[in-house]
Amino acid sequence: MKVAIYSQYPKKQSKDSLEILTTELLKLEATLFLEIEFFNNIKNKLLNPDAYKTFNKLDKSFDLFVSIGGDGTILRAVTYIKDLNIPVIGINTGRLGFLATIQPENIKEAIQQIKNKAYTLSKRTLLSIETTPENNEIKNVNFALNEIAISRKNTTSMITVDTKLNGEFLTSYWSDGLIISTPTGSTGYSLSCAGPVITPDTTSFVLTPIAPHNLSARPLVIEDSTVIELKVSGREDNYLVSLDSRIATLSNDTIITIKKSPFTINMIELNTESFLTTLRKKLLWGEDKRN
The missing domain is CATH 3.40.50.10330 (Probable inorganic polyphosphate/atp-NAD kinase; domain 1)
Known part of the structure; x- marks a missing residue:
């Protein structure tokens, strides 16, 4: 072995x-x-x-x-x-x-x-990310097991995250950021922002706003086949994107596309x-x- x-x-x-x-x-x-x-x-x-x-x-x-x-x-x-x-x-x-x-x-x-x-093998879904224009910090390791999170940088002001699902406009989150979580990540950052707990074998993702000023904004569970497109605007020219614990800075003219990764991670469950x-x-x- x-x-x-x-x-x-x-x-x-x-x-x-x-x-x-x-x-x-x-x-x-x-x-x-x-x-x-x-x-x-x-x-x-x-x-x-x-x-x-x-x-x-x-x-x-x-x-x-x-x-x-x-x-x-x-x-x-x-x-x-x-x-x-x-x-x-x-x-x-x-x-x-x-x-x-x-x-x-x-x-x-x-x-x-x-x-x-x-034991059994618990197959865990991951998220993958693409940016337009391409970002060198992200492209080499462009996946996350827990979540991809968008958050403000160098400001106390909120950002606006325009969100599309499969090309259709969903909403503009006026907040400190937005978390896109896998079922594995539902017990992480998303949970601390009042997101739901999802069992690991569920074929879903969760969109969880971070401290939203839109009082009606709530976590949203979507099919994991959904293609998510994000565009950020705010008082600063840049914002942060984190893939689990890895962080990169993106400019406000960057468009982010997030979807299900083509591979899974095999977690051993005794x-x-x-x-x-x-x-x-x-x-x-x-x-x-x-x-």
Whole structure:
């Protein structure tokens, strides 16, 4: 088995989780590859640095991708996985953990379940983006697993986001911005802006305005086959677009086209876990004893 391992921050909990993970994977005679920047940051603290090879890009020969960190780490990991269909699982050393669901104390059990194929693959839809004129910051990694968000820059004034769906005018959002979210991202930024929670297998996207001044503006659920076109205007000449955690600056004459990405990401869902279980745990549903 060929396994890629990635983490953003070499903090103690990530290092300890890596050591446990390494022990379990070596029992399966796996070949381990650490992302090169992560390896360079942590190699002096490793018990056996020679146990690892390194990578800075992946290919289809990898059998498993393990992310150590929070949900943001998995979102970064997706930029390595791209359209390679490598199954990914996350060890949660961060905070909330909707995507990174394996707790450090459960690593051994999780690896055994993977060995026994006691899991399913949850195919996660992504968004892709095109800009006219083309933007060099975006075109090389032009997809997002959670959301694409438009927001104001260098101003406290609101922006106007003219929005079309399949070529038909929807509305002009007068707001701090607009979030276009996948079902996976519905528990992220969109949720914090009062968007709905959507199960990962739903074939929908969500448009969620950020602090809209149009008091009737509400989150809108649309078919994921919809082509979304956005045009921004405001007092400043530029605005921000973010793809998960990656940010670029666009000028107000830029037209954005967002649609369903041609590939999906395969998230490993262990048989002892489920999205609904995670939802109850993370949102504390049922903590009210009357439930």
